[in-house]
Amino acid sequence: MLEDSLEDRSRQQRLVTVRAVVAGVFVSIGLALILMRLLHLQSTLHEHYSVLSKDNRVKIQPVPPTRGLIFDAKGVLLADNHPSFSLEITVEKVANLAETIDELAKLMPIDDKDRARFERLKRQRMRFQAVPIRLNLTPAEVARFAVDGHRFPGVDVNAELIRTYPKSELTAHVLGYVGRINERELASIDKGDYAGTNFIGKGGVEKAHEEVLHGRVGYQQVEVNARGRILRTLESTPPVPGRDLYLYLDIALQQAATEALGDRRGAVVAIDPRNGGVLALVSNPSFDPNLFVEGISQADYDALLHSPDKPLYNRAVRGQYPPGSTVKPFVAMGGLAAGVTTPKKGTYCPGSFSLPGQSHRFRCWRRSGHGTVNMEQAIVQSCDVYFYSLANQMGIDRLHDRLADFGFGERTGVDVSGEQPGLLPSREWKERVRKQTWYPGETLIVGIGQGAFLATPIQLAAATAAMANHGHYIQPRLAYASRIPGAPTAQKLPEVNRQIDVGNPGYWDLIIGYMAQVVESGRGTAKRIRSKDYRIAGKTGTAQVFTVGQKESYSASKTPERMRDHALFIAFAPVEDPRIAVAVIVENGGHGGSTAAPVARQVLDAHLGGSKLSEIGGEEHGD
Structure with a gap:
């Protein structure tokens, strides 16, 4: 009986030993694989993952230039820039776009015109580009979003300078206007020159002197957190502002x-x-x-477009x-x-x-x-x-x-x-x-x-x-x-005669x-x-x-006015x-x-x- 008991105990000890050895072998193999993988990552793939890590932490952002101002011959300001805040959505960062817009509408008014403009602009831009859902936010609306903004990943308030024309209708056909870049213009412009810029000259002097007024885009390298928020600016190349333009116009x-x-x-x-x-x-x-x-708005545009007096037509x-x-x-x-x-x-x-x-x-x-x-x-x-x-x-x-x-x-x-x-x-x-x-x-x-x-x-x-x-x-x-803002002298444009x-x-x-x-x-x-x-x-x-006709006579009073x-x-x-x-x-x-x-x-x-x-x-x- 004693001998049988000793034999069983010996067998159990051998079994434990075998299992320990086998487990040790597997652990050793696993550790070896991990060490080999670590060695591979640290040596062969170090540069690759270092770049990816930096790209996740560091972003390159374009800094749009300030558009040049336009003055008349006596220094009267004809085209100015004023700050404006807009609520923008980056489509690729939003899981449920419709639901997000509905929730935003509880914070601030978003009407059918806002939604229609958003859909139109969304079709014109890439998914990684921000699209405005509300323009010209009031200070109260900006403050309200600042409190609740954490609930809306992919939604941000953006500040930009918006063109304004103090003389309104008086200079419309002379200056033209600037507007948001459309698909046709996007296909023809240098995208690098217009990175971060939403506007371009659409007519008049604004379009004829676009290169002078636009300036040159700058860039900044920023560090961001996991939520994409900017933590600090690492380095930057400032934009070159557009040149101010001086007209003969009185x-x-x-x-x-x-x-x-x-x-x-x-x-x-x-x-x-x-x-x-x-x-x-x-x-x-x-x-x-x-x-x-x-x-x-479509209603305002239709009224101008279909007016028999053709106000959009530069006679x-x-x-x-x-x-x-x-x-x-x-x-x-x-x-x-x-x-x-x-x-x-x-x-x-x-x-x-x-x-x-x-x-x-x-x-x-x-x-x-x-x-x-x-x-x-x-x-x-x-x-x-x-x-x-x-x-x-x-x-x-x-x-x-x-x-x-x-x-x-x-x-x-x-x-x-x-x-x-x-x-x-x-x-x-x-x-x-x-x-x-x-x-x-x-x-x-x-x-x-x-x-x-x-x-x-x-x-x-x-x-x-x-x-x-x-x-x-x-x-x-x-x-x-034209003159660089702040420069003491202006550069005269050549005459052709x-x-x-x-x-x-x-x-x-x-x-x-x-x-x-x-x-x-x-x-x-x-x-x-x-x-x-x-x-x-x-x-x-x-x-x-x-x-x-040869045998007819002209009578203004009997002729329709037009x-x-x-x-x-x-x-x-x-x-x-x-x-x-x-x-x-x-x-x-x-x-x-x-x-x-x-x-x-x-x-x-x-x-x-x-x-x-x-x-x-x-x-x-x-x-």
Whole structure:
């Protein structure tokens, strides 16, 4: 019995020993594997996991630059930046987006417009980019979220500078506006340059000078905790702020031009002939650009878009109108330069003109005719027959080339986005576009600024400035200098200019003298606006909206308002030393002398100083 007991005990001891050895082997193997893994991690994969660890702890954040300010010629602030707080959601960090938004709505008002804008912007951005759900938070709302923000991972309050336009509608078509970057713009811009930036210039000067105003993005390296909150800034590269922009624009003159137009549709452009600076650029009606900065509501946008008055349409640089009789001084100069006429050469005006061998009559505005008129009389009284005859003598090729010298048919290059080139018809243009040959009768129509001939108000103003400047054509510009904020000096922008060659320099004084008589002569079509304080040179124009048949007569009173003739006027003053050139168009305004010319006179008075426009009666003459 004792022997059996001892044998069992010995067997149990051997079993325990075996188990201990086996366990020890497994433990040893496990420890060896762990040590090998640790060795692998510490040596082979050290660099890899070190980078991952640092990326989880250290983040690179873009620091957007401050957009440059915009000032008028006298230092009046036209475009500013003001701080604004927005509530933003980073979609990839939110588990249940709908539930999160509903909970946020219990903290602060979030209406259907906010939700709709959020959905629209969310589709335009990457999931890792923050999308605003509420804009322009009040201080109370910011404080409320600061208390409860820990409940909303992926939701943050972001502070940014928002563009604002103190002069609102007065500068909308000049400055344009900035707005949030859309998908199309995102595809074309350098994403590195716009990292952390939500806004970009959408029109006007804001878009034309985007590179100057935007600045250069900076970066900061920050340490964050497990929740992604910033603990400290490790290092940073500060952003370079956008340059402040200084314009030739005189906001007081801009105001005067706007008031002169009143509630009528139209445009006014004023240029300093000495340097090409745009002193005023008005398109009426206008709109409030502040509505667009953070996203305009659909209702407000539809109201602007579908308005019959087209307030979003910049008539000053995009409006293309038949220039009418305002081109007659330029046609006359072209005839002199081409050598096909002389100042004293007379043309008989019986009230109409017909090409040799044709019965079609091209009518003059005065049915009874002007009798025999020379160049001065033809410009002063705006005789159509004289310019039918002159255009026919020149032919379309020479007529086109001489008018092109003054910039018609091409963009002026003014630094406002969206400029249209107008249309200066030619033989080549008609063959290329309409697949038709040119007819002599079309040359006659171009000679009085009608037919397919189209010009923009900025083109007319630039051409008028060139006439005032004795053929020295300077590209019109709004911005004259830019400056780094805080810098003592500004960097002037270069001028682009050329000289129009007309052969005899004396022709400039001749045509300018004739244009002065348009205002000063008792038979001048703009005699209503002559001033006792300074001399004005100008030319009236009336542009047909539709063609009147051979046997029909035009009656403004029987014509729907929007089908009536456009009224135009160009002018510069003082004649002896021009400091301002103006082009005015009043849509469906009728005669240029009675409607557009008084607008120009008010603009000239505002710039040069002068007594109030007197009411001069008498017979209406021509345009």
